[in-house]
Amino acid sequence: MRFSIITLGCKVNAYESQFYAKQLKEAGWEEDNETFDVVLINSCAVTNTAASKSRQMLHKAKRNNPNAYSVLIGCYAQVLSEEEKKAFDVDLIIGAKHKKEIVDILLEHMRSNQKDDLSEDLAEPFAFESMPIDQFESKHRAFLKVQDGCNQFCSYCIIPYARGRERSLSSQEVIAIAKDLEEKGHIEIVLTGIHTGRYYDEKEKLDLAGLLKKLLENTGEQVKYRISSIEITEVSDELINLMKKEPRLLHHLHIPIQSGCDRTLKRMNRPYTVAEFEERLSLLRSKIPDLSISTDVICGFKQESEEEFQETLKTLERLRFSFLHVFPYSIRKGTAAEKMKGDVHGAVVKERVNALLRLSDRLRKIDMERFDTLEVLLESKKGNEMHGYTNQYHPVIIKKDSLHQGRIYTPYTTIKDNVYIVE
Incomplete structure (x- = not known):
């Protein structure tokens, strides 16, 4: 078959x-x-x-x-x-x-x-379905799904209805899979989920920081860990302190903000204000100066005025994200936002998307210029070039054909189109 x-x-x-x-x-x-x-x-x-x-x-x-x-x-x-x-x-x-x-x-x-x-009603909680994978194409970077579902119910989002309520893989199973990945040669493991930061092992009373401590204790020194995405409300003091003292936790976090305007955030039903987001970001950077923080932004959400958009632009620039994932708002049937009035014209949304992408390019270059020596995980070979990502999740091209996949440390030659070039 x-x-x-x-x-x-x-x-x-x-x-x-x-x-x-x-x-x-x-x-x-x-x-x-x-x-x-x-x-x-x-x-x-x-x-x-x-x-x-x-x-x-x-x-x-x-x-x-x-x-x-x-x-x-x-x-x-x-x-x-x-x-x-x-x-x-x-x-x-x-x-x-x-x-x-x-x-x-x-x-x-x-x-x-x-x-x-075979689709079923998801109103009632149900158990996490373990889906272990022990071999990835990259050979050195692996993904480990530890959480699924969402309880947040942002007004624009269908995910709580599509994936059900929050649930997590037991810490024992997570550790067993991580050990298996290590045995197969993977030296970077990315913890992923719909709400990775909401990971919780009910039996062991372990949150994400507790899980990471267990993973660090049960895998070798060569194995490093990355968090795929986390909400600002889930960045606990314990997690910050662990990232500060433990070099095996890579210094990049992807923290969705979605808007830089409080009025827009309220309509989105996001659980924070800009000031609260900014305060937590400041704490993170004071504790971990070489941390890079990227984000998601939704552009053209219902009733987003030009004033609100300009406020978002200024906020994003002030918060110095390492790059932006930009999404034009699209109505989703079944969400609270579907019933809201105040659609933003498509041409206006397109202009705003382009403005945000230009800002993202500027922010990425500024963030990349902070670093002299790069810690790089090389993942693929294309002709005489090796491609990979840094600790802070910036792309790298190394123009040397004698290298092999794996982790290296190197100064870079230049930055071109927001890619580190090493010659």
Whole structure:
């Protein structure tokens, strides 16, 4: 049997797709993106645009392989309306549950050749589904999903409805997977989740800082750890102090702010003000001076005036983020924001997005210029060049063909297009 997986959306989706591929290959299936018997669309529902792309990818796959068995899995599959389900030409729908059982589910349903919908109501809490992966293409950087779900209910976001309530992998399982990754040669492990900072092992009473302490104690000195994303309200004093004293915790945090204007943040139902965000950032930088902090920004949210946008621009510049991930706001059916009045014209949103991207370029160059010597994890080779990322998660190209993948320390020659160049 041959399969193809099409992945949309976030790093958690990318992780889960790697798990599906691993499970299918271990069952004797072959991955083939041209001619396949089964296609899995790992869907995203963060915006209506993402949902539309999920539909497009499914239709394209069916056109190219009309006899292929089709599976829609993930966030968009979970939040489909009954009308959308009827309109979809898909054989199987799997929502937020049963992902770990992908091989058994596929074999059972392909034998019966009947269409089915396995998405379930997520109103009640349910257990974390462990999806361990012990080998990654990078060979040296690995991802470890430790948390899923969200309880925050930002007004623009569908994720609490698509992934359910917060839940975490037991610390014992996390440590076992990390040890396995170390044995396979991975020397950087990225802890990831929908709300990584909300990790909590109820049995052991361990939060994220406690989990990191356990990981540091149970893996070798060569293994370093990175946090994929964390909310400012989740950056505890314990976590700050651990990052300060422990060089194996890499000095980059991605902390979404979403807007630099209190009025916009209130409409978004974000759990902080700009002043509170800034105060915590100042503490972080006072304790860890070489820390780089990147962020997410939503542009053109409902009722965002020019005055509010200019306030956001000034705030972002003042807070000196290392770079910005910029997202134009897109209405998502089923969220509180869907019912709000005050859409921002598309042309205005586009102008604001471009302004934020220009700011991001300036901020990244300023942050990169702070460092003389780079700690780099080299991950891939392209021709005579090695590519990787620094401790602070800035991209690097090293123009030497004698190097191998792994961690090195080096001064850089120049910065070009916000990439460190080492010659």
